[in-house]
Amino acid sequence: MFNFPLPYRDELLYSVIARYRVHQGIVSPKELLDDVYNDRKIVATVDLPSHVNKVSSLYPQREASSPVELIYSHTLFPLYAPFVDEKRRKRCINFMLKQAKGSTHLALGVAASRIKQPRWLRYCPACLIEQQNTFGEYYWSRNWQISGAESCLLHGALIDSNILRHPDHKHEYTPATHHSCQTDAKQQPSSIQSELITQSLDELLQLKPLHSPTLEQWSYFYRTLLFEHGLNRGKHIDYSRLKEKIISSFGRKWLRKYDLYPEDSEICWLKTIFRKHRKAFSYLEHLVVWHSILGSGWQVADIFKQVSLQPKENKASVTPLLDATEKDKTKYRDLWLVAVVKNGVNYARNYKFGYVYAWLYRHDRDWLLQVNNQHKVPNITKNQRIDWHKRDRHLVKLLCRIKNDIELQLDDPRHSMNWYLSKLYCGSTVGKHLNDLPLCKLFFMKFCENIAEYQIRRITCAVIAQSLSNNTLRRWQILRMSGLSDQRLTPLADTFLLRIIGI
Ligand SMILES: [Zn+2]
Numbered sequence: 001m002f003n004f005p006l007p008y009r010d011e012l013l014y015s016v017i018a019r020y021r022v023h024q025g026i027v028s029p030k031e032l033l034d035d036v037y038n039d040r041k042i043v044a045t046v047d048l049p050s051h052v053n054k055v056s057s058l059y060p061q062r063e064a065s066s067p068v069e070l071i072y073s074h075t076l077f078p079l080y081a082p083f084v085d086e087k088r089r090k091r092c093i094n095f096m097l098k099q100a101k102g103s104t105h106l107a108l109g110v111a112a113s114r115i116k117q118p119r120w121l122r123y124c125p126a127c128l129i130e131q132q133n134t135f136g137e138y139y140w141s142r143n144w145q146i147s148g149a150e151s152c153l154l155h156g157a158l159i160d161s162n163i164l165r166h167p168d169h170k171h172e173y174t175p176a177t178h179h180s181c182q183t184d185a186k187q188q189p190s191s192i193q194s195e196l197i198t199q200s201l202d203e204l205l206q207l208k209p210l211h212s213p214t215l216e217q218w219s220y221f222y223r224t225l226l227f228e229h230g231l232n233r234g235k236h237i238d239y240s241r242l243k244e245k246i247i248s249s250f251g252r253k254w255l256r257k258y259d260l261y262p263e264d265s266e267i268c269w270l271k272t273i274f275r276k277h278r279k280a281f282s283y284l285e286h287l288v289v290w291h292s293i294l295g296s297g298w299q300v301a302d303i304f305k306q307v308s309l310q311p312k313e314n315k316a317s318v319t320p321l322l323d324a325t326e327k328d329k330t331k332y333r334d335l336w337l338v339a340v341v342k343n344g345v346n347y348a349r350n351y352k353f354g355y356v357y358a359w360l361y362r363h364d365r366d367w368l369l370q371v372n373n374q375h376k377v378p379n380i381t382k383n384q385r386i387d388w389h390k391r392d393r394h395l396v397k398l399l400c401r402i403k404n405d406i407e408l409q410l411d412d413p414r415h416s417m418n419w420y421l422s423k424l425y426c427g428s429t430v431g432k433h434l435n436d437l438p439l440c441k442l443f444f445m446k447f448c449e450n451i452a453e454y455q456i457r458r459i460t461c462a463v464i465a466q467s468l469s470n471n472t473l474r475r476w477q478i479l480r481m482s483g484l485s486d487q488r489l490t491p492l493a494d495t496f497l498l499r500i501i502g503i
Contacts, residue, residue: 004036004058006065008131008139010205013055013074014046015140018175022137029172044173046121046145046165047076048092048110050100067097068209076142078205080108082304084280086212108280114259114269115147115284120160123176124152125183132183138176143205148258148284149198151190159185193254196291197284203300204283213307215277220310221303222274222289229293233422234350237274239264241413246270248483249292260288324363332359333367340375347398351423352405388436395430396439403447410461414454417444455493458482463501475503 005023007016017036026032033040037054052067052075059065071077071093081089088107095104105111122144131138143149144158145165151157161180174180190198213221226232231242243262247255255261262270273281273289290303335356339348349357360368402423406412413419421427434441449457462481466473475497479485484493497503 006059007070007074008135010141010143011074011139012046012142012145013049013052013070014044014173015176016074017044017055018173019137019139021173022175022177029169032173033171040171043170046140047117048080048096048100048104048108049075050096050098050104053097068093071096072209074142076146078207079146079201079283080110080280082204082207082210082212083218083283083286084108084212085214088280089212109282113282115282116259117147117165118145118160119165121145121163121165121174121176121180122158123161123181124155124158125181125185125187126155127152128176128181128183138178138181140176143198143202146201148194148287149201150194151198153190153195153198153202156187157190157194159187191254193250197287200287200291200300201283207301207304210304211308213304213310214312215280216313217307217310218281219275219277221307222277224310225289225293226274231293233419236422237271238413239271240416240418242270242274244483246288246292248485250288255288258284260285321365322362329364329367332356332364333371336360336368337371340371343398345372345375346426347424351402388433392437392439395424395437396443398424399440399443399447410457410464414451415447415449417448420444420448452490452492455482455484455490456496458484459493459497459501473501473503478503 003020003023005016005019007013017032020026020036021032024035026035029044030040033042036042036058037051039051042051052070056065056067056070063069072081075096077092077096081092084092084107092104092107095107102111110117121140123138123140124144127141128138144152159181161176163174163180167174226237226242231238231245246262250260252261260269262268265271269281269285270289272278273285290298336348336353339353339356342348343351343353357368399420402420403415406415417431421431424430430437430440434444459478459482462478463473465481466478471477478497478501479489486494489497
């Protein structure tokens with residue numbers, strides 16, 4: 001069709017068809033469908049349209065209007081494609097090329113996603129004026145229609161038009177005009193969160209079609225991220241620190257708005273994204289984690305590069321055995337024996353003697369495994385005749401030792417009961433049997449750090465750092481360095497800042 005309009009940069013295919021309707025002066029929606037698709041049952045879909053082959057065939061043959069190029073440059077498909085596996089990505093492209101009947105939305109999890117799509121088509125008034133000046137008409141940009149990206153990076157917050165994204169007349173393509181959008185509407189400044197997300201989404205939309213990483217590669221990537229940023233506690237997630245990072249980066253209100261506030265439930269998205277991936281996560285979940293953990297100075301393309309370098313399948317890796325002198329072996333064996341006899345295998349390994357364990361595992365594995373087997377701590381829950389009194393005294397001594405060892409570590413995570421339990425070789429059992437362990441219970445009541453104490457410790461840490469660099473103490477700066485804000489500050493920590501630090 002020689003008079004079918006070429007899409008502008010980032011224009012939705014939906015918008016191209018709506019403009020064609022205006023150019024041709026077609027009033028009836030059915031007539032438009034007949035004209036473009038030769039099929040009156042097509043649904044006018046904003047984000048992930050189907051029958052793209054048909055639209056592509058309206059253009060003379062060239063690369064810019066090839067069906068896949070249209071999908072990647074003029075729909076919201078790139079927001080979802082890299083996060084589903086390769087098989088699904090290809091299947092969805094096939095749905096979009098032909099007749100999808102809702103399958104694309106189902107397969108990409110859009111329909112069931114906790115992240116709700118904007119209700120109205122949205123626009124940036126200043127951009128519309130620029131479009132009018134440059135092209136003589138308005139068009140719907142795809143960048144304006146994404147949940148989480150609430151702003152135009154150049155001009156400010158987006159504004160709702162009066163066109164529903166899912167209108168009752170589902171066959172109707174409505175253009176952006178001065179009837180649907182008000183270019184004199186006053187734009188609010190955009191929020192910091194929206195700017196971060198919009199910037200990354202712009203990058204994501206501009207990526208060339210890429211082979212999707214496997215779910216295993218995502219699992220490896222997130223595991224590495226956790227370890228590299230010290231957000232692990234042994235093999236596990238240090239969830240309280242992770243959660244705090246997310247909340248301090250995006251704020252409770254914003255996270256709640258998108259149903260992303262990290263809960264303590266085992267199935268919370270923030271926990272499952274750091275475990276073995278069994279399903280795809282949404283672009284917004286990924287972006288929130290990347291921004292919270294990586295800070296600034298990275299690009300979306302760098303992340304995909306890193307993910308693509310991860311192993312594609314879950315292969316059990318075997319650490320090769322290294323040579324060592326008898327003298328070294330004796331040295332490490334002696335160290336380990338003392339540690340294990342005193343503390344048990346798990347405690348020795350996770351706390352203080354990890355390096356001895358690692359050395360022996362690499363150089364003297366058979367001996368290590370044999371010794372560990374002899375010093376296994378009996379499973380408390382299975383032993384009905386356990387001497388709780390004896391265990392209570394033993395454990396409380398361990399807890400006191402942990403407390404003394406960490407007393408001076410000001411930059412540690414909060415020393416909550418769970419934190420102490422994580423340092424014990426049998427923490428989960430202790431947690432369940434607190435009533436049988438009165439001394440441990442007393443220890444936790446007396447020594448666990450509450451939120452106010454933890455805030456004061458962080459403030460102290462920041463004050464020391466500032467004083468050592470001879471910087472003047474400013475309240476906002478100390479709060480920022482401690483990852484706190486006036487809203488989150490407990491009354492006790494507030495008093496500490498005012499009366500003791502004097503700011
Ligand atoms: Zn704009």
